[in-house]
Amino acid sequence: MKVKSENIVWHHNHVSREERHELNQHRSCVLWFTGLSGAGKSTLSTAVERELYNRGIRSYVLDGDNIRHGLNNNLGFSPEDRKENIRRIGEVSKLFVDAGLxxxxxxxxxxxxxRDMVRSRFADGEFIEVYVRCSVDECARRDPKGLYEKAMRGEIKQFTGVSAPYEEPLTAEIIVNSESQSIDESVAQIINYLKDQGYIQDEE
Amino acid sequence: MKVKSENIVWHHNHVSREERHELNQHRSCVLWFTGLSGAGKSTLSTAVERELYNRGIRSYVLDGDNIRHGLNNNLGFSPEDRKENIRRIGEVSKLFVDAGLxxxxxxxxxxxxxRDMVRSRFADGEFIEVYVRCSVDECARRDPKGLYEKAMRGEIKQFTGVSAPYEEPLTAEIIVNSESQSIDESVAQIINYLKDQGYIQDEE
Structure with a gap:
């Protein structure tokens, strides 16, 4: 009996998101970077992570490096697996936001x-879609991993922008143009958005 | 060319775990609570989360409430699904430890x-197995969710401790006896372990 009632008490005692925000002195949300391969999503997200860190703000980048080799190492590139890939990443993002990062x-x-399925899992204002816009031509010119060349030779099937569609966001909170903006400019644009919307404070 | 070289620079610029530990002023690791249904894992982990929070330490509980309804909502209770359930939880734990929590x-x-599969994904000292020991009789007596009663009537198949095995840890870092110890005593035992092993500091 004793244990039962303790159970009930303790279960109501989870550290709340508000308490986490108080400890961290900042809010939490997801920045969902979307765009073509080579548009600069990883680069930009890593630069934002660094800038947030310099401001004492906790963030964590989820990208192919830590997801495809871990949580999603049992997923391929079929339509169902691609959908499941995004779903899992969305759920992990939710856990991180809940944890205060x-x-x-x-x-x-x-x-x-x-993307909208992931957005629907979050409360208003917790999901910030960042469209990293870059033309297919420019991405193919950069081609840091040689993927566009392979896709154009037909060696990769269903490659986004070449042989599979990319559906541009219609309601992205932030649009970054990685062809005309430097990384520093794009980072500043995102940080300004977070400040304007009250997610983070001005530096003292 | 410019973008390529920036990519290389930025990719080496991820915020490291050491930098996270410095910002947070504490290390990170996983506490893996294992034991029978009703042994008190959720209760104890939530109490540890609260105690760590009170000490300014960031932690996050992964349990049925936030995992089964989210990340693992597409898994059932077949042997393969149970294995995949634990694998995913292990991978998410790894991301959290990497993020400094x-x-x-x-x-x-x-x-x-x-459990050993999960342990193998961590570096030495990052995976702390906490065996929450409690006899089947005592768990069945508590039966906070009425599951043992159903299992004994045969209404739940493959129920751990009744109709499916529980393999006790052989090398758990911490063993908590939830029949003879209060929750406060068990929390103190875990906190003392973390202090003795240098994961957290004494309070000032």
Whole structure:
């Protein structure tokens, strides 16, 4: 009996998100970077992570490096697996936001339906879609991993922007143009958005 | 070319775990609570989360409430799904540890092989197995969710401790006896372990 009642008491005693924000002295949300391969999502999210860190703000980048080799190492590239890939990343982002951190998710996530499915799992204002815009031509010119070349030779099937569609966001909170803006400019744009919307404070 | 070289620079610029520990003023690791249903894993992990919070230490409880309804809502209770359930929780724990938090995982996780699989994904000292020991008789007497009664009537198949095995840890870092110890005593035991091993500092 004693244990039962203790159970009830303790279960109501989880550390709340508000308490976490108080300890950290900042709010939490997800920044969902979407865009073509080579548009600069990983680069930009890592630069934002660094800038937030310099301001004493906790964030964590979810990208191919830590997700495809871990949590999602049993997923391929079929339509179902791509959908499940995005779903899991969305759920992990949710856990991070709940834990009081900024989750920075950097995946192509080409389909509106999948991105909106993730958005629907968050409260208003917790999901910030960041469209990293860059033309296919420019991405193919950069081609840091040689993927566009392979895709154009037909060696990669269903490659976003070449042989599979990329559905541009219609309601992205932030649009970054990685062809005309430097990384520093794009970081400043995102930090300003977070300040204007009250997610983070001005530096003292 | 410019973008390429910036990519390389930025990719080396991820905020490291050491930098996170410096910002937070504490280390990070996973506390993996294992034991029978009703042994008190959720209760104890939540109490540890609260005690760590009171000490200014960031932690996050992964349990059925936030995992089964989210990340793992597409898994059932087949042997394969149970294994995948534990695998995913292990991978999420790893992301949290990497992000600088204590991950408190509270799942029955009855099989040694599965727990050792998770352990193998961590560096030495990052995975702390906490065996919450309680006899089947006592768990069945508590039966906070009425599950033992159903299992004994045969209404739940493959119920750990009744119709499916629980493999006790052989090398748990911490063993808590939830029949003879109060929750406060068990919390103190875990906090003392973390202090003795240098994971957290004495309060000032």
């Amino acid at each position: 900024f989750a920075l998710s950097a995946f192509i996530s080409p389909y509106r339906e999948d | 204590f991950a408190l995982s509270a799942f029955i996780s009855p099989y040694r092989e599965d």
